[in-house]
Amino acid sequence: MTNSPLTPGIAAARLDAEGLSQNFSDLHPPLDGHEALVAADRCYFCHDAPCMTACPTSIDIPLFIRQIATGTPEAAAKTIFDQNILGGMCARVCPTETLCEEVCVREVAEGKPVEIGRLQRFATDTLMTSGTHPYTRAAPTGKRVAVVGAGPAGLAAAHRLAMKGHEVDLYDARKKAGGLNEFGIAAYKTVDGFAAAEVDWLMQIGGISLNLGKSLGQEITLDGLADTHDAVFLGMGLSGVNNLNIPGGDLDGVADAVDFIKDLRQASDLSSLPVGRNVVVIGGGMTAVDAAVQSKLLGAENVTILYRRDRDAMPASRYEQDLAASKGVRLIFNAMPVEILGDGSVTTLVAEYTASGPDGLTGTGETFEIPADEVLKAIGQTLGPVTGLDLVGGKIATSGSGRSSRAGIWAGGDCASGGDDLTVTAVAEGRDAAEDIHLTLMEG
Amino acid sequence: MADLTTDFIGIKSPNPFWLASAPPTDKEYNVRRAFEAGWGGVVWKTLGEAGPPVVNVNGPRYGAIFGADRRLLGLNNIELITDRPLEVNLEEMTRVKKDYPDRALVASLMVPVNEIAWQTILQQVAETGCDGVELNFGCPHGMSERGMGSAVGQVPEYVQQVAEWCKKHTDLPVIVKLTPNIADIRKPAQAAFDGGADAVSLINTINSITSVNLDNFAPEPTIDGKGAHGGYCGPAVKPIALNMVAEIARTQSMPGLPISGIGGITTWRDAAEFMALGAGNVQVCTAAMTYGFKIVQEMISGLSQYMDEKGMASTSELIGRAVPNLSDWQHLNLNHITKARIDPDLCIQCGRCYAACEDTSHQAITMSEDRVFGVDDSECVACNLCVNVCPVEGCITMETLEPGMIDERTDKVVEKDYANWTTHPNNPGSCAAE
Numbered sequence: 121m122t123n124s125p126l127t128p129g130i131a132a133a134r135l136d137a138e139g140l141s142q143n144f145s146d147l148h149p150p151l152d153g154h155e156a157l158v159a160a161d162r163c164y165f166c167h168d169a170p171c172m173t174a175c176p177t178s179i180d181i182p183l184f185i186r187q188i189a190t191g192t193p194e195a196a197a198k199t200i201f202d203q204n205i206l207g208g209m210c211a212r213v214c215p216t217e218t219l220c221e222e223v224c225v226r227e228v229a230e231g232k233p234v235e236i237g238r239l240q241r242f243a244t245d246t247l248m249t250s251g252t253h254p255y256t257r258a259a260p261t262g263k264r265v266a267v268v269g270a271g272p273a274g275l276a277a278a279h280r281l282a283m284k285g286h287e288v289d290l291y292d293a294r295k296k297a298g299g300l301n302e303f304g305i306a307a308y309k310t311v312d313g314f315a316a317a318e319v320d321w322l323m324q325i326g327g328i329s330l331n332l333g334k335s336l337g338q339e340i341t342l343d344g345l346a347d348t349h350d351a352v353f354l355g356m357g358l359s360g361v362n363n364l365n366i367p368g369g370d371l372d373g374v375a376d377a378v379d380f381i382k383d384l385r386q387a388s389d390l391s392s393l394p395v396g397r398n399v400v401v402i403g404g405g406m407t408a409v410d411a412a413v414q415s416k417l418l419g420a421e422n423v424t425i426l427y428r429r430d431r432d433a434m435p436a437s438r439y440e441q442d443l444a445a446s447k448g449v450r451l452i453f454n455a456m457p458v459e460i461l462g463d464g465s466v467t468t469l470v471a472e473y474t475a476s477g478p479d480g481l482t483g484t485g486e487t488f489e490i491p492a493d494e495v496l497k498a499i500g501q502t503l504g505p506v507t508g509l510d511l512v513g514g515k516i517a518t519s520g521s522g523r524s525s526r527a528g529i530w531a532g533g534d535c536a537s538g539g540d541d542l543t544v545t546a547v548a549e550g551r552d553a554a555e556d557i558h559l560t561l562m563e564g
Numbered sequence: 565m566a567d568l569t570t571d572f573i574g575i576k577s578p579n580p581f582w583l584a585s586a587p588p589t590d591k592e593y594n595v596r597r598a599f600e601a602g603w604g605g606v607v608w609k610t611l612g613e614a615g616p617p618v619v620n621v622n623g624p625r626y627g628a629i630f631g632a633d634r635r636l637l638g639l640n641n642i643e644l645i646t647d648r649p650l651e652v653n654l655e656e657m658t659r660v661k662k663d664y665p666d667r668a669l670v671a672s673l674m675v676p677v678n679e680i681a682w683q684t685i686l687q688q689v690a691e692t693g694c695d696g697v698e699l700n701f702g703c704p705h706g707m708s709e710r711g712m713g714s715a716v717g718q719v720p721e722y723v724q725q726v727a728e729w730c731k732k733h734t735d736l737p738v739i740v741k742l743t744p745n746i747a748d749i750r751k752p753a754q755a756a757f758d759g760g761a762d763a764v765s766l767i768n769t770i771n772s773i774t775s776v777n778l779d780n781f782a783p784e785p786t787i788d789g790k791g792a793h794g795g796y797c798g799p800a801v802k803p804i805a806l807n808m809v810a811e812i813a814r815t816q817s818m819p820g821l822p823i824s825g826i827g828g829i830t831t832w833r834d835a836a837e838f839m840a841l842g843a844g845n846v847q848v849c850t851a852a853m854t855y856g857f858k859i860v861q862e863m864i865s866g867l868s869q870y871m872d873e874k875g876m877a878s879t880s881e882l883i884g885r886a887v888p889n890l891s892d893w894q895h896l897n898l899n900h901i902t903k904a905r906i907d908p909d910l911c912i913q914c915g916r917c918y919a920a921c922e923d924t925s926h927q928a929i930t931m932s933e934d935r936v937f938g939v940d941d942s943e944c945v946a947c948n949l950c951v952n953v954c955p956v957e958g959c960i961t962m963e964t965l966e967p968g969m970i971d972e973r974t975d976k977v978v979e980k981d982y983a984n985w986t987t988h989p990n991n992p993g994s995c996a997a998e
Contacts, residue, residue, distance in 0.1 A: 154633075154634070157632065157633075158632055158633045161632030161633070164914040164916060164955050165916070166913075166914040166915050166916065167914070167915030167916060167918050167919035167931075168915055168931075168935075169915075170913070170935070189632075225912040225913055225914045226912070228912055228913070229912035229956070
C-alpha cells in the first residue's frame, strides 16, 4: 500500500484490502435463527398494527413476525412477498426508523422497536436462499405489457403482471437490471451482489423478457411501445442530475454523487476506486449520506456534508445522519456552496451560511472555506426526456394507481409524481399500477 | 433481619429451602456443594432396595418446554430412582450428615409394597443419621409400571398401609410424597394423615409428553424412535401445585398436617407463596437444575427482605397466612363489582386489550380512530382478560365500584352487603334467609 488517508489529492487504495473489506461489510448483519426468535418474541401482535399502516406496501408485519416466531420463516417470507416482491431489498434499505419501526409501539414506549427490518431480512433470506420461488403464473391472457425500467418500480410491476398471466417486455437503459438497487444504494446496505441475485430470483416467475441497453427516446420510444403492447408502464427513474450553478463547478474533482456511488457499486476491486483526501458532499438526502459515508470508508481523511437547511429539514433521517457522524463524517447545516476554487483541479470549497426568512433561504454574507480535492453533488435528480405526457413538478403526472395523462400508459417510482422517493414506495407504485393495468386489460 | 430457620416436623434447618429428591441430590459430591451454596436441606435421591440397582435409559432423560430466548418453563423427565448401589448412597449420606449437622438430610425411599421391604430399608437408612424419611409415592414413570411410586400414591389404601408400616418400624419423622396424577389430592393426603404420617410433600411430577417430533412422529424425549410419558415439573406446574397444597392446607379433616411444598418453585417469591398457602418449607429441583445451586442465595435474601418489609420475625408468621382467604366459588361476593380502567399515560396503544375483548369477550373496550382505548362500563363484566393480555404492567387495573354507585351494565345500585351464589335468586338451590 503506497497511499493513505493523508495522500494529497484524489487517490485510490488509501486503505488496505482488509480495511476496505471490513468497512464495506454488512451494515446490519443478518440475524441467526435464535436471534430471530428472540427478536420476534418482542412483537406484541398489535391490533390494527401501526407498523403495518406505516409500511408503504402494507406488509402484514405482525403476521410475518408470528410466522417467524413459530418456526416458519418461509411462510413469513410469503406474507412479505405477497405485498412486496422486493421485500428482500426493502429489508435492507428501507429507512425503517422513519416507517414501521418508528411507529412500533415498543419504540414509542421504550425507545427500542421490534427489529422489523432485520426480521424481514431473516424471513426473505431464508426463502430466497432456498432457491425456490413461491409464485406461479396464471393462465396466459394473451396480453403483452411493456415495462420501462428494471428498478424497484419496474421489477415489481413486471412480476405482478407476469403473475397475472401477461407477457412482459422489460426494458432498461443500463447493461444490468436492478436500477438504483444495483447502482444507487450504499454498498454496505446490500452486500454480496444481493441486488442482482434478487432480480434473478424474481425473474423465476417466468414470462418476463429482459431487454437491457434500451433507453427510452433512443432505442425505444413511447409511441413504439404503445403500438406493440397492450399497456406500458414507465418506471425508469430519474436519469438527469441537477447542476450546481456556481463558479468553479466545472473544475476537475467536481462530480455527481450518483456516479460516484454507481462506480463504487460496480467496482470489482474497491482499492481501485480513487477518492479525495478532503471530500465535500453537497446535499441532504440519502444519496448525500451514501456518498459521504462511502468516501470515508474508502479512506478519505476528511469528509463533510454541506446542507443548506437545518437538521430537521434534512431529507436523510436522523438515523442516517448519526450513521454518517459515527463514521467520522462532519455534517454542516445551514450553509450553501458559493464558489469552488482551484487551478484545474478543485482545492477549496467556499460556503456561505444561510438563514431562512420571509423570502425563503438566503445567504447571511458570512462565508468560510473547506479544503476540498473532491466535491460530490447530491442535489437532486431530474426526469430524462419524456414526450407526450403531462408533467407535474418535473415528474410524470399520475392519478389513481399510476395512470398517466395518456390512456394505456402508467408510471410509478421516482419518475412519477407522488410518494416519497424510496425503494419501498416504488415497489408499491409498481405493484398497484400492475393491478390496475390487469383490471383495465381484462375489462376490455 | 428475619429469622429463616425452620422446624419442619422436628427437622431443623437454617432456612426453608430444601433440594427435592432428584438428580441434584443423587450423590455426596453434589450434596456437599449444595450445602456449601447455602441450601437448608436436601432430600436424597430416592433409594431402592439393596441388590442390583435400577438402570436408566441411555438416551435423553429430559424434555423441555421453552419460552422466548430458550427460557426453560417446563421440564419432563423419565429418569428412575438412584441407579447407584444402596450401600454407596448410605455411606455417602452418613459422611455428609456428619459434616453438616445443622442441615436437614432426609432419605427418600421407594421399595415394593410389602412390610418387610419397608422395615428393612428403614433400618438401613436410620443408621446414616439422617433426619427423616420421605416415602416416594409420586414418580409417575418407570417405577410406577413396577407397582411403586405413583402406583402407590394413586391408591389411598396403599398410602395409608405403607405409612402405617413406616411409622411402626422407625422413629424418624415420615413424610409422604404425593403424586398429582389423581383426581382429588385430598384423598391420598387424608390416607397419609390417617396412616400416621408426620407430613406430606407435594407435588411430585405430572404425567406428561413434552412434545412430538413432527418429522419422525415420536413423542419427546425420544429413545430410538419411541417415547414414554415422563414427569413434568418446573415453573409451568406451579399453579397446579399451589392449588393442591392449598386444598390440603384448608381441609378440616387433617388439621395441622404439615406440608412440604414442591412444584415449580424458582424464586423466593414462589417459595413465599407456597408457604403462605400452608407449606412449612419448600423443596426445589428444576430451578437448581436450570441455574445451579447458587439460586438459593437469591431465595434467602429475597425471603428475608420480604419478611423484614412485612415485619415478620420468623417463617411461622408467614406459613398458612393465605389459607383463610382460600374459599369456594359459591362463597365469593357477587356484590363486589369492578370495572377495567386504562391509564392513558401508560397505554402504548398496542390494541391487544381491544382485540381480546372485541373478539373473545364482551366488546367492552372502545378504540378511537387515533388509537385511544377506553372502557365501556355498560359492557364490562370485569373479566380481567384485558389486564392479562396488556403488555404494560399496571396500565389496566380494576376499579372497585363503591356501594351506592350504579353498575352501568346492570343499571343496578352497587350493594354494600356481601351476597353470594348460595342466596342468589337464580340459584335453584338457594337457601335465602327470608
